[in-house]
Amino acid sequence: MDQISIYIILAAVFGLLMAWGIGANDVANAMATSVGSKAITVYQAIFIAAIFEFAGAYLAGGSVTSTIRKGIVDSLYFADNPDLLVFGMLASLLSAGIWLFIASRNGWPVSTTHTIVGAIVGFAAVGVGMDAVKWGKVGTIVMSWIVSPLLAGTIALMIFRSIQRLILDTDKPLDNARKYGPVYIFAVVFVIAMLTMKKGLKHLSLDISTGESFVYAIAVAFVFAIIGVFLVRRVKVDPDADLNFHYANVEKVFAVLMVFTASAMAFAHGSNDVANAIGPVAAVVSTVTTGGVLQKSVLPTWVLLLGGGGIVFGLATYGFKVMKTVGQKITELTPSRGFAAELSAASTVVLASFTGLPVSTTHTLVGAVLGVGLARGIAALNMRVVGNIFMSWVVTLPAGAIMSIMFFYMLKGIFAP
Amino acid sequence: MPSYLTNLFGRSPVRPLQEHMTKVYACVTQLTPLFEALVANDQEKIKEVRQDISAMESEADELKWELRNHLPTGLFMPVDRRDLLEVLQMQDKIANQAQDIAGLIIGRRMTLPEQMHESFLVYGRRVVDACKQALKVINELDELVETGFRGAEVERVQDMINELNAIENDTDKLQIKLRDMLFELEDTLRPTDVMFTYRLLESVGNVADLSQRVGSRLQLLLAR
Numbered sequence: 001m002d003q004i005s006i007y008i009i010l011a012a013v014f015g016l017l018m019a020w021g022i023g024a025n026d027v028a029n030a031m032a033t034s035v036g037s038k039a040i041t042v043y044q045a046i047f048i049a050a051i052f053e054f055a056g057a058y059l060a061g062g063s064v065t066s067t068i069r070k071g072i073v074d075s076l077y078f079a080d081n082p083d084l085l086v087f088g089m090l091a092s093l094l095s096a097g098i099w100l101f102i103a104s105r106n107g108w109p110v111s112t113t114h115t116i117v118g119a120i121v122g123f124a125a126v127g128v129g130m131d132a133v134k135w136g137k138v139g140t141i142v143m144s145w146i147v148s149p150l151l152a153g154t155i156a157l158m159i160f161r162s163i164q165r166l167i168l169d170t171d172k173p174l175d176n177a178r179k180y181g182p183v184y185i186f187a188v189v190f191v192i193a194m195l196t197m198k199k200g201l202k203h204l205s206l207d208i209s210t211g212e213s214f215v216y217a218i219a220v221a222f223v224f225a226i227i228g229v230f231l232v233r234r235v236k237v238d239p240d241a242d243l244n245f246h247y248a249n250v251e252k253v254f255a256v257l258m259v260f261t262a263s264a265m266a267f268a269h270g271s272n273d274v275a276n277a278i279g280p281v282a283a284v285v286s287t288v289t290t291g292g293v294l295q296k297s298v299l300p301t302w303v304l305l306l307g308g309g310g311i312v313f314g315l316a317t318y319g320f321k322v323m324k325t326v327g328q329k330i331t332e333l334t335p336s337r338g339f340a341a342e343l344s345a346a347s348t349v350v351l352a353s354f355t356g357l358p359v360s361t362t363h364t365l366v367g368a369v370l371g372v373g374l375a376r377g378i379a380a381l382n383m384r385v386v387g388n389i390f391m392s393w394v395v396t397l398p399a400g401a402i403m404s405i406m407f408f409y410m411l412k413g414i415f416a417p
Numbered sequence: 418m419p420s421y422l423t424n425l426f427g428r429s430p431v432r433p434l435q436e437h438m439t440k441v442y443a444c445v446t447q448l449t450p451l452f453e454a455l456v457a458n459d460q461e462k463i464k465e466v467r468q469d470i471s472a473m474e475s476e477a478d479e480l481k482w483e484l485r486n487h488l489p490t491g492l493f494m495p496v497d498r499r500d501l502l503e504v505l506q507m508q509d510k511i512a513n514q515a516q517d518i519a520g521l522i523i524g525r526r527m528t529l530p531e532q533m534h535e536s537f538l539v540y541g542r543r544v545v546d547a548c549k550q551a552l553k554v555i556n557e558l559d560e561l562v563e564t565g566f567r568g569a570e571v572e573r574v575q576d577m578i579n580e581l582n583a584i585e586n587d588t589d590k591l592q593i594k595l596r597d598m599l600f601e602l603e604d605t606l607r608p609t610d611v612m613f614t615y616r617l618l619e620s621v622g623n624v625a626d627l628s629q630r631v632g633s634r635l636q637l638l639l640a641r
Contacts, residue, residue: 029422032422107421164565168563170568171569331426334563365422376566377495377565378562380426381427381493382426382492385425388421
């Protein structure tokens with residue numbers, strides 16, 4: 001077998017492994033609020049996740065993938081010896097996969113995104129040279145890790161306040177939930193449809209202008225809002241349920257709305273996190289097939305399919321188990337809170353996906369949940385977990401980097417002694 | 418391999434607080450049979466009820482400790498942790514007070530002058546009403562969390578607290594009436610008995626007073 005095929009096969013295997021890991025563990029975190037609020041069952045969540053993770057990865061995963069592929073390292077620097085880029089990307093995939101495996105075994109709140117970015121920066125800066133890293137872009141990415149949870153928290157706070165204003169704090173919360181529910185659905189679908197058409201469908205070679213995509217997005221959102229009207233009407237009101245807890249029936253309406261936000265969340269996660277697995281694969285493939293480091297190579301569709309498929313495979317083989325524990329362990333979350341948190345987290349992540357910024361979906365979701373908490377909406381939040389998440393930042397970046405440097409020299413030793 | 422996001426959501430203190438108050442109220446309702454037995458001078462029955470009250474008081478105590486132990490400092494809650502613990506403490510005092518009343522009646526082998534019987538029973542029932550209203554207020558806490566402590570629900574709770582204050586006011590008036598009666602009868606009774614009967618009236622009133630304070634503590638939680 002020739003060298004090129006070996007590289008491609010290795011990249012595909014490592015990438016698939018990484019995608020499997022994301023599906024096995026990360027997806028459960030992204031879906032945690034949906035399952036935890038009992039708005040949807042575990043099986044429904046798996047079904048939704050499988051479809052929308054794949055759709056997000058395939059339709060909208062391109063921008064972040066290209067950032068991971070060629071935004072962090074300076075391609076010009078590798079022009080003379082493209083092999084180094086191949087070894088580095090393979091090493092990054094391997095180290096990220098191993099680190100994530102260790103971390104999820106121990107229940108550490110580690111972000112897939114942070115791991116892979118740390119790994120790529122590590123091999124490039126130490127293995128190749130400080131100038132091989134586009135530090136400006138890396139700075140932007142790190143900033144986005146701070147901004148995305150803050151932004152999601154702010155949006156969640158505003159969404160929850162609007163829910164209070166329009167629904168919960170009124171004299172007729174149930175009537176108002178039915179009235180405004182479809183409006184929220186419209187908003188969710190519009191954001192996702194707009195951004196998908198605007199930026200995501202490039203590789204399907206559809207040419208849509210901004211004006212057209214605006215009109216299409218409104219049309220799609222409108223259709224879903226109408227479907228929402230029917231679904232919300234079908235919610236059976238149980239007067240007995242309101243005797244103990246006066247908002248039981250209102251929450252039923254939110255449970256219906258959450259099917260939409262759960263789908264949006266899975267879509268957002270797929271669009272952002274698939275890049276962590278396939279960004280390096282794409283880098284390897286484009287380097288070896290063109291024989292050099294080309295800036296303008298197109299992302300092969302099979303790579304996107306590999307990532308999307310790998311995530312769904314991880315979800316089906318292992319992720320559902322994690323999701324079951326999540327469903328059992330979260331007991332104090334009601335659909336209205338999960339709805340506000342997911343709507344804002346999904347919007348923030350989708351926005352990041354289309355600006356090409358690799359953010360951590362889970363950290364963004366945590367930020368959103370805290371935003372709802374700030375609006376006095378959640379009975380108890382464990383701030384130690386939030387502290388641990390920030391601690392894990394400090395550990396993950398060097399851990400990913402050190403391992404990837406190790407693997408980089410190993411691969412270099414094996415293939416190019 | 419659990420997901421760390423599950424640990425983000427802490428255990429809500431609301432349900433345990435409500436369970437504690439429910440137990441406290443169950444304890445206080447026993448004052449009614451206790452007072453009926455006192456009026457009927459049925460020592461056996463008094464002893465029996467005292468045991469029930471003690472048992473419930475210690476069950477409430479256990480709930481209290483459990484809630485305290487599950488309220489670590491790292492929790493971010495819509496209510497202040499200290500305010501919440503004060504509500505709990507106030508609830509706890511109600512049960513203690515009920516136990517003290519039973520102890521006082523047994524320890525002094527108390528009887529009441531016949532003229533006071535009817536008014537005393539009315540007084541006792543009204544005091545139990547106050548505790549019931551406090552329970553009702555505490556039971557609104559989950560709805561308050563649901564609405565984020567805003568809007569129509571806050572007004573509803575405000576009304577309940579006003580009602581609680583009105584009930585406590587009633588018990589004050591009834592207490593004054595009973596003290597007047599006792600004052601008129603003072604010369605015909607043993608002085609030590611008189612002293613302790615005054616104390617009994619006061620202790621019973623304290624149950625309503627503490628119930629009212631549960632309400633006003635909760636009002637503090639609303640206004641953060």
